[in-house]
Amino acid sequence: MKELKATVADVAATLVATRDRLEGLLRRDRSWTVEQWLERFLDHPLARTLARRLVWTVDGVACCWAGEALQTVDDTVVEPADEATVRLWHPVLDPDAVGPWRDFLTRHGITQPFKQAHREQYLLTDAERATGMYSNRFAAHIVRQHRLNALLSRRGWSYVQHRNDGASYDLPWLALPDWGLRAELGVAGIEDRGDDLVFDTMGTDQLFFIRGERLPVPLAEVPPVVLSEVMRDVDLFVAAAGVGADPNWYDGGPQGRYRDYWAQSSFGELTPTGRTRRDVLADLIPRLAIADRCTLTDRFLEVRGDLHTYRIHCGSGNILIAPDERYLCIIPDSAKAKEPEMYLPFEGDSRLAEIISKALLLAADKKIKDPVILRQL
Secondary structure, eight states, X not given: OHHHHHHHHXXXXXXXXXXXXXXXXXXXXXXXXXXXHIIIIITOTTTHHHHTTSEEEETTEEEEEETTEEEOTTOOBOOOOTTOEEEEOOGGGOGGGHHHHHHHHHHHTOOBSSOSTTOOOOOOOHHHHHHOSEEOTTOSOEEEHHHHHHHXXXXXXXXXXXXXXXXXOOOOEEEEGGGTEEEEEEEEEEEEOSSSOXXXXXXXXXXXXXXXXXXEOOGGGSOHHXXXXXXXXXXXXXXXXXXXXXXXXXXXXXXXTTHHHHHHHHHSSOOHHHHHHHHHHHHHGGGSTTXXXXXXXXXXXXXXXXXXXXXXXXXXXXXXXXXXXXXXXXXXXXXXXOOOOSOOSBSOXXXXXXXXXXXXXXXXXXXXXXXXXXXXX
């Protein structure tokens, strides 16, 4: 039994590492022969459980495993030629096919191991064309350094914690060897913890790319896939590590200095990730037993309970009680709601599952037993 448990743990760890490696390939310039692809991915005893749920291009033709064969988006069976070249499909390079591929996944009940067909796309804006060498899209956000550090490490970025000791520290950076580039994100310390001078909160600044010996690269010259993937990483950093994502900061943090920032982050306009989540919710909500109690607006999933109507933000997952917009603090662990047992088109978005769980909980608000929640109702 000990050996079996150890094997199960090893398999689980290997699958996580393989999933991360596969997702990392989206920003790489990699291709394989059909033989290599079959051996390393599609027919591999472990990797196949992930690879067969992804979209690949075989000599430029996008296809995915469904049933017992490779199929195109219109369900045409594909027989790869031995001399074909295989790449991992990216939506930035095929935007018109995004909708059809999402429909394909739903039609065949395929849950992707990470967002691919539903992946957010970050394209160059007019403001970034004007600045030329850098992007301010993710500047002026307030993030918790320990969370930022963990996210950077998970996504393959290099970073050393900054201390308030006057020393010079490298900025977070990501090597992009296939393209001869390096991405860097500007950060600066705001407040330290006092005891060890490690900055607790950091402010974000410009995102830029360099080549060789600190040669800045115009954003317009960065390959679109690379630009989108790097910006997606940074958006994840500011969303997941930002104080606006933490319901414990609803009072604005120390002396309430970040109250306006927290409110804007928690209930403001949706980021690309939030918009993707809203689109997915639009497909999922009609399948729930509480569908008649739910309404989607531009930013919120509104849930009509027996006691109140609740507005759950599709980005942060934070909640307002209508009509007086009173904040309802529900820490995910305190919701005591089961994970929704339903088809989801991709794995890895815990906030999507959290929003659905909160909706199920609040639709039956008269049955809530948690005293922390009841005191707020």
